[in-house]
């Protein structure tokens with residue numbers, strides 16, 4: 820798959836480790852994040868990655884800031900984005916299976932690199948289950964139309 824990755828200044832080492840890991844798994848990785856620890860604004864990265872996913876530039880994406888929350892909130896403002904914060908592997912596979920999340924996010928200040936790799940693997944290995952879950956995901960898209 821072609822996978823986007825975005826991060827703020829709190830998550831440069833984590834971004835590099837996760838990028839390498841996803842490449843080892845055989846994926847193409849596109850870096851939309853920052854590469855220095857100079858303070859930056861996570862909403863800019865979240866929006867950029869959200870638009871890349873919504874426009875089909877990449878198949879899905881990983882977002883990382885201090886907590887994973889701010890950067891995912893920003894991405895979720897883009898129509899068509901379903902970004903989910905995951906701090907454990909159970910959440911990571913369920914957000915794909917039930918919510919068809921097209922972005923996962925986590926916090927570099929919350930999870931360590933090995934846990935983050937497990938989260939990414941759980942998400943990438945999972946498949947959307949459709950059925951009743953598709954009805955609910957469609958309902959989320961309908962909310963966007965009522966904006």
Ligand code: RB5
Nearest residue numbers: 829884885886888889890
């Ligand atoms: C940056 O200090 C921090 O606020 C950011 O990385 C993130 O945790 C926001 O949600």
